[in-house]
Amino acid sequence: MGIDVTTAELAGARAYSRTWLNIYDLYVLGFNNHLVWRCPTRHLRALYDSNISNDHLDIGVGTGYFLRRATYPSTHPRLTLVDLSEPALAVTADRLRARGLDPEVHIGSVLQPLPVERRRYGSVAASLLMHCVPGGWDSKGIAFAHIADTLAGSGVFFGSTVLNVGVPTNWLSRATSRAFNSNGIFHNEDDDLEGLRAALEREFSLVDIQMRGSMALWTARHPRRER
Structure with a gap:
């Protein structure tokens, strides 16, 4: 599609202003997940509760909704946040600190080697992120290679994304998808289940x-790229 990935990513990140983040939970996690994509947010919360570790990396943090509500294995988990949006990182970090958690914060792109310490995490999450990443699975799938490089051999990578091809739709989901893709918030026009599975595998x-x-919604284990 000839997308300039860097420009497209930055344009998408700029959409996550503090004004947008003030309504994000209600609009995205409430209205869209339930009525547009027909995946109630409780399923994403369950994904976190089942897989999050005490040494967790979260990529594409939104407002930190899932991290604030997650059930951790201990009372003092180590959290690392990576996002291109400075407001999203600031809002999430502030809300986590209000819960007594003090995350590490890094600005970075999932399409580049992740800007974290050279260590392996027990869990990595990318929730509601990949449908915002420019390109098709052959190009945006490089994100999974960068994530695999940060994951412990016994760890788990989990996440969620809205697909656009070969999935059940209705007039509301089709209209929303067209609008989000046209304004650069989504880049999932060609995203399908087979492509996602191949990229993860x-x-x-x-x-x-x-x-x-x-x-x-996925879980992925045993990274092939051990370095």
Whole structure:
């Protein structure tokens, strides 16, 4: 599609202003997840509760909704945040500190080597992120290679994304998808389940994907790229 990935990513990140973040939970996690994509947010919360570790990396943090509500294995987990949006990082970090958690914060792109310490995390999450990443699965799938490089051999990578091809739709989801893709918030016009699975399986040897409405929820284990 000839997308300038850097420009497209930065344009998408700029959409996450503090004004937008003030309504994000209600609009995205409330209205859109339930009525547009038909994947109630409780399923994403369950994904966190089932997989989050005491040494967790979260990429594309939104408002920190899931991190603030997650059930951690201990009372003092180590959290690292990566996002291109400075307001999203600031809002999430502030809300986590109000819960007594003090995350590390890094500005970075999932399409580049992640700007974190050279260590392996017990869990990595990318929730509601990949449908915002420019390109098709052949190009945006490089994100999974960068994530695999940060994951412990016994760790788990989990996430969720809205698919656009081969999934059940209705007039509301089709109209929303067209609008979001046209204004550069989404880049998922060609995103399908087969492409997602192939991209994950290039980097992880054990992949499980569950579909709920238009949304894919996955866990991926055993990174192939051990360095």
